[in-house]
Amino acid sequence: MLSHLCAATQTLYILWIAMAQVAGHEDREKTTALKDLLSRIDLDELMKKDEPPFTFPKTLEEFEYAFNEYGQLRHIKTGEPFVFNAREDLHRWNQKRYEALGEIITQYVYELLEKKCNMTKAILPEGYGVMVLNPNENYLEVEKPVQSPLIPSPTEPSDEPAEKRERKEDKEGKKKREFYEKYRNPQKETETERIPIRENGSSEEHVLYVWDHFVSKAAAKNVFIMAHSYGGLSFVELMNQREMQVKNRVCAVALTDSAHNIWLQETSKGTQDWMQQHCCNWVSSPEPLDTPLDPMLPDCPRVSAGTERHELTSWMSFNSIFMFFSDILEAKESEEAEETSNTVTTRSSSLKSKHQDL
Numbered sequence: 001m002l003s004h005l006c007a008a009t010q011t012l013y014i015l016w017i018a019m020a021q022v023a024g025h026e027d028r029e030k031t032t033a034l035k036d037l038l039s040r041i042d043l044d045e046l047m048k049k050d051e052p053p054f055t056f057p058k059t060l061e062e063f064e065y066a067f068n069e070y071g072q073l074r075h076i077k078t079g080e081p082f083v084f085n086a087r088e089d090l091h092r093w094n095q096k097r098y099e100a101l102g103e104i105i106t107q108y109v110y111e112l113l114e115k116k117c118n119m120t121k122a123i124l125p126e127g128y129g130v131m132v133l134n135p136n137e138n139y140l141e142v143e144k145p146v147q148s149p150l151i152p153s154p155t156e157p158s159d160e161p162a163e164k165r166e167r168k169e170d171k172e173g174k175k176k177r178e179f180y181e182k183y184r185n186p187q188k189e190t191e192t193e194r195i196p197i198r199e200n201g202s203s204e205e206h207v208l209y210v211w212d213h214f215v216s217k218a219a220a221k222n223v224f225i226m227a228h229s230y231g232g233l234s235f236v237e238l239m240n241q242r243e244m245q246v247k248n249r250v251c252a253v254a255l256t257d258s259a260h261n262i263w264l265q266e267t268s269k270g271t272q273d274w275m276q277q278h279c280c281n282w283v284s285s286p287e288p289l290d291t292p293l294d295p296m297l298p299d300c301p302r303v304s305a306g307t308e309r310h311e312l313t314s315w316m317s318f319n320s321i322f323m324f325f326s327d328i329l330e331a332k333e334s335e336e337a338e339e340t341s342n343t344v345t346t347r348s349s350s351l352k353s354k355h356q357d358l
Contacts, residue, residue: 051093056100060108063101073105122214207234208241216245222332224325225253228314232258232281239271247274252328254321255281255300256313262299275300280324282317284308290320 057063064076073082082101085094113119200206215223227235232255239246258281262272279300285293289306296302303320305313314321 051090052087054093054096056097058104060104063104065101067108203230203234204237207231207238211238211242211245216242216249222329223250225250226256226314226321227253227258228256229310230259231255232260233265236260236262236265236267236271239275240265240267243268243271250278251332252325253279253300254317254324255279256305256317256321257281257283257310260299262297267299272299278328280321282313282320284310284313289316 060066061076065073065082066076068074074080075082084098086097087093110121114121199209225235235253235255235258253275262275276299281300281302282305283293283302284307285291285304286308287293287304287306289304291304293302293304305317307313307316
């Protein structure tokens with residue numbers, strides 16, 4: 001009886017294993033078929049079919065937004081802040097709308113910098129981009145782009161066949177037209193190849209270019225830098241590339257929610273020590289403004305920006321940053337005055353000793 005039961009149990013066990021294997025095989029086949037089906041579906045194309053056209057207003061007024069007396073962007077009719085999800089389940093359309101409004105606000109800020117802060121626009125070489133500079137009286141004039149020796153002037157003889165040269169010029173002209181089209185119509189849906197700006201293809205390259213062509217040649221005695229988010233990473237890269245120049249020219253650096261990492265960016269011990277003395281990072285935190293926070297890396301002190309919102313860290317710490325700059329400048333001027341006084345005293349003592357010797 002017992003042996004019969006054991007045999008029956010073993011048979012059921014083998015049958016159960018076989019059924020489980022068959023079921024598992026069927027599930028794998030279904031999963032493979034589903035993956036194959038999904039791989040054939042172009043989700044982007046499906047989303048595009050249901051999307052409205054990427055046509056957006058050209059001005060803040062047409063967007064029905066305006067800045068109030070506190071500098072806050074508010075809807076003209078409802079008074080509500082900007083809403084990203086203007087249309088549910090249309091993330092791409094909402095993103096393009098957000099970018100279109102962002103371009104309008106960028107131009108608005110440029111106008112404020114020019115009108116309210118007496119700044120001016122300086123065109124980078126070849127007219128690819130625009131940056132804003134303060135036209136101080138002692139500022140070095142912006143360099144004029146030098147014609148590349150690789151592209152002969154129309155008036156100069158060239159060994160290159162005319163037909164080949166024309167094709168090259170047409171190709172270059174097309175690239176520039178595509179870029180300007182993107183610049184004039186940022187809200188237009190263009191999924192073409194990105195056109196890099198010469199020597200400014202990334203944030204790091206741009207910061208290095210601005211340093212080499214503008215800041216390092218400026219007659220300004222005291223240079224201060226403020227960098228937000230990825231700008232902090234770009235600044236540290238500048239330190240890696242131009243360490244001694246930065247140390248000699250820059251008085252202080254204010255970072256806000258900086259994305260830098262001295263270990264991943266392989267900064268030198270000298271750079272880390274300099275950042276400890278001349279930098280401060282205001283980070284998003286629930287703590288009150290300027291509350292010291294535990295350091296995460298051995299580079300620069302971290303304090304609270306008084307907000308947990310990344311995009312508000314610069315604005316919330318604005319006054320603290322300029323107080324930090326003022327304190328650094330006062331300490332520097334006091335140190336220079338003391339050195340000058342010591343130099344004068346030493347020179348006077350030396351002359352007195354020489355007179356006594358005579």
